[in-house]
Amino acid sequence: MTTRLDKRFARLKTEARAAFVTFITAGDPDFDTTLAILKGLPAAGADVIELGMPFTDPMADGPAIQASTQRALKAGASMMKTLDLVRRFRASDSDTPIVLMGYYNPIYHMGVELFLSRATEAGVDGLIVVDLPPEEDDELCEPAMRAGLNFIRLATPTTDDRRLPAVLANTSGFVYYVSINGITGSASPETRNVAAAVARIKRHTSLPVAVGFGIRTPEQAAEIARNADGAVVGSAIVDAIAAEIDPQGRVKPGAAERVLAFVRKLADGVHGARATAAE
Amino acid sequence: MSTSQANSLRNGPDERGRFGIFGGRFVAETLMPLVLDLDKAYTAAKNDPAFQAQIDFMQRDYVGRPSPLYLAERLTEKFGGAKIYMKRDELNHTGSHKINNCLGQILLAMRMGKTRIIAETGAGQHGVATATVCARFGLPCVVYMGTTDIERQKPNVFRMKLLGAEVVPVTSGTGTLKDAMNEALRDWVTNVDNTYYLIGTVAGPHPYPAMVRDFQSVIGNETKAQMQEREGRLPDSLVACIGGGSNAMGLFHPFLDDRSVKIYGVEAAGKGLETGEHCASLKGGSAGVLHGNRTYLLQDEDGQIKDGHSISAGLDYPGIGPEHAWLHETGRAEYVSATDKEALEAFQLCSRLEGIIPALEPAHALAFVSKLAPTLPKDHLMVMNMCGRGDKDVFAVADHLGVTL
Secondary structure, three states, X not given: OOOHHHHHHHHHXXXXXXXXXXXXXOOOOOHHHHHHHHHHOXXXXXXXXXXXXXXXXXXXXXXXXXXXXXXXXXXXXXXXXXXXXXXXXXXXXXXXXXXXXXXXXXXXXXXXXXXXXXXXXXXXXEEEEOOOOHHHOOOOHHHHXXXXXXXXXXXXXXXXXXXXXXXXXXXXXXXXXXXXXXXXXXXOOOHHHHHHHHHHHHOOOOOOEEEEOOOOOHHHHHHHHHHOOEEEEOHHHHHHHHOOEOOOOOEOOOHHHHHHHHHHHHHHHHHHHHHHHHO | OOOOHHHOOOOXXXXXXXXXXXXXXXXXXXXXXXXXXXXXXXXXXXXXXXXXXXXXXXXXXXXXXXXXXXXXXHHHHHHOOOEEEEEOHHHOXXXXXXXXXXXXXXXXXXXXXXXXXXXXXXXXXXXXXXXXXXXXXXXXXXXXXXXXXXXXXXXXXXXXXXXXXXXXXXXXXXXXHHHHHHHHHHHHHHOOOOEEEOOOOOOOOOOHHHHHHHHHOHHHXXXXXXXXXXXXXXXXXXXXXXXXXXXXXXXXHHHOOOOOOEEEEEEEEEOOHHHOOOOOHHHHOEEEEEOEEXXXXXXXXXXXXXXXXXXXXXXXXXXXXXXXXXXXXXXXXXXXXXXXXXXXHHHHHHHHHHOOOEOHHHHHHXXXXXXXXXXXXXXXXXXXXXXXXXXHHHHHHHHHOOOOO
């Protein structure tokens, strides 16, 4: 089955471009602002959208995304509202893939089958669930594949060659390479290590490899884009959203536009990367 | 006749780290290779007599084991029913059962060539025990502790610092044990090469729940032998308090196949189960996945984790060890609860009648004993786990009783 993600990466390949993958947390700082940013992301250059499902205990995330999760939950975010955001986005964009990213408990609590039917109905294309390693594939990965969703797995520097085949076995859509051992938004990766790691993963799979964790500037995004099929930026965008909240906790007027302007700069970095490299 | 191997309740977990549907390895990919390594290293150590000999030696000469099994005559008389024995793990070095586990794990960490130890702590007892073994074996120690807990457990914070540990305040969430555990996991993901995460309770990804249980089972094994010596038979019931549930699991596990022994775990009911302000994951929660395992959790209708409340920082955790969740569902153990108020009353009663100031955690167990014991015959042998001493709690208790120190 060809999914929206497959089509998107295939098209980018023919255009010889890397994918720009953006992450924002659903409902941060509130539902309407997320929806405005979400709708503007494709025009700002996002090729794939990761939408974070807020969870009280984001164990693999650094301070920026933890704080965004807290803001979202405080503003009333919930699983149903996250799915509603996707549904509303999908009403006006039938091409840009959306991947839900988060932790297993809110999904488990809703019930896996119910969640999968609601997610496919809303127009979700893939899932990244941080705390579900291949050892727990029967929990969600296998049912998600049966429902036609891509299950995108994280590979990390600790995933050695012996383990890589198990990690890749049920992965589809793309492989998300976490460039550093650590939490989101921490130290930036070294380009040389990233290139070697991407090459290593590509020896085991024909899937596109997107790289994330620690990419904060258009220059860093460009560096990654030269060496991988995609660059993921999360914490830096989430920080830009945080800067749009005034000391009284209100969202500043024009917030979505300014966040999208920042996203565009990052996108230009990614999309110009290979052109620059060719010069 | 002993239960056959196949029907034993002591065989868990399975190769996936599960007790029934509970347990498992729900961790990020970065940690997965480490968790698998740990499992392999622990299995090898467990089967190495030299490792066990090392633990036994330290348990005797450093911790002071075996801890006594003490007949609490005045409480027995006061309640007027069952004969109440206390397993005196509060007499251990560092003042609680936590050291049993820390000793086993630090010896394992050293076998694995790890050079840095991290831990989470709630009441501070596990933090102190970890800092203690780190001092003894010369390893650097970082303890994550919520800011709320730091405030209510000042003496333990200072003890950890005296022992050379770095105490890192955790401000996220409500600044309690679950937040400290999140932060310790973040540290571990970041420092995978040299760091050993010394988890303090029977929770977390496999093999932690089984490993911590094994290290704590010295409590139940000693109890069995001591009761045999004193009374010539098995006890009739066991009672222990439960936060994550390590002291309880240590007492219960060796008795799981002795079906005549009734088993009671006492959760913290806080201000009362009906108020929603409690830490009773089994009585007031539902199945979910947090901190690497599936178990019972306090959560809302969206699957978001709720903050617990208890007068006792050591019980203030929104989950419970997965083996307890399984014992609850299979009915082998019965889980009950005691409120803050009941625990405070038991705390004072024990101090006055037995000359033992208990920690607020086992005061919950004693609160349940005070209800159950009077209903039982005088030849009923009950063992309550006195898993910690109350020195750390005197300030908090004074505060609750309206006394200014």
